[in-house]
Amino acid sequence: MTIEIIPNWHPILVHFTIALLSVSVVLFLAESFVRKWKLHIQLVTVARWNLWLGSLAAIATVIAGFDAFNSVAHGSEAQHLAMLDHRNWALSTAALFIVLAIWSLSSSLRGKADFRRSKNLVFVSLMAVAGLMLTATGYKGAELVYRHGLGVIPMQVGMTAGHNHSDGGAEQGEGEGHDMKMDMSMEGGEHDEGSESSHEDTGDHQH
Structure with a gap:
């Protein structure tokens, strides 16, 4: 060696x-x-x-x-x-x-x-x-x-290609933020549907 x-x-x-x-x-x-x-x-x-x-x-x-x-x-x-x-x-x-x-x-x-x-x-x-x-x-x-x-x-140039803190990192952050928003909206939609169904049940019960 x-x-x-x-x-x-x-x-x-x-x-x-x-x-x-x-x-x-x-x-x-x-x-x-x-x-x-x-x-x-x-x-x-x-x-x-x-x-x-x-x-x-x-x-x-x-x-x-x-x-x-x-x-x-x-x-x-x-x-x-x-x-x-x-x-x-x-x-x-x-x-x-x-x-x-x-x-x-x-x-x-x-x-x-x-x-x-x-x-x-x-x-x-x-x-x-x-x-x-x-x-x-x-x-x-x-x-x-x-x-x-x-x-x-x-430093090897290839190291920065796979892990970029400027452009790639920003794009990745935006993508993660977008996914989080989608998840939150979906959760919110489910909650709204649940609320509507609960309101309908309440209305039926009152009648």
């Missing part, structure tokens, strides 16, 4: 990238305020692993993004410009996170994972900038789908 991914793997991979890198940014920001606590070491460890794994996911996401950029059909200039804008933001954001991941990994391998206060301030500040860039990139990517409709299969 062939697994069909619509439109490609990019929408799947990007969620792991955003989740891992967002958690990393939040934990690195948090650990800068609790450097004297025992919890600090755990926060740094988890933050580093999220950064490393998120950067690997970012590489896979960028590769899938290039495939999407070259394969997803787009027919307007606005859609093309939106794709270029999202691509540029994604490449810049991924590059910054990868540089920070290499910096963090190399320091960990040298046994200096816990930066000094001045170096840690620079590192955390860059992580915050990268987090803001990640937010902007995700927003622009969402606009490609929900504003410009890229990568979305259009």
Whole structure:
């Protein structure tokens, strides 16, 4: 059985990238305020692993993004410009996170994972900038789908032919209303006949 991914793997991979890198940014920001606590070491460890794994996911996401950029059909200039804008933001954001991941990994391998206060301030500040860039990139990517409709299969025309809320629905409603009126008139006729017969019976009884 062939697994069909619509439109490609990019929408799947990007969620792991955003989740891992967002958690990393939040934990690195948090650990800068609790450097004297025992919890600090755990926060740094988890933050580093999220950064490393998120950067690997970012590489896979960028590769899938290039495939999407070259394969997803787009027919307007606005859609093309939106794709270029999202691509540029994604490449810049991924590059910054990868540089920070290499910096963090190399320091960990040298046994200096816990930066000094001045170096840690620079590192955390860059992580915050990268987090803001990640937010902007995700927003622009969402606009490609929900504003410009890229990568979305259009609704089949046949679906509206059998169930139309404008013309067909109105005609159907009129037909149902007409049938209801007919039923009510028939019921009313039966009632009138019953009334006439009751009046005749009453008249006969009075005579």
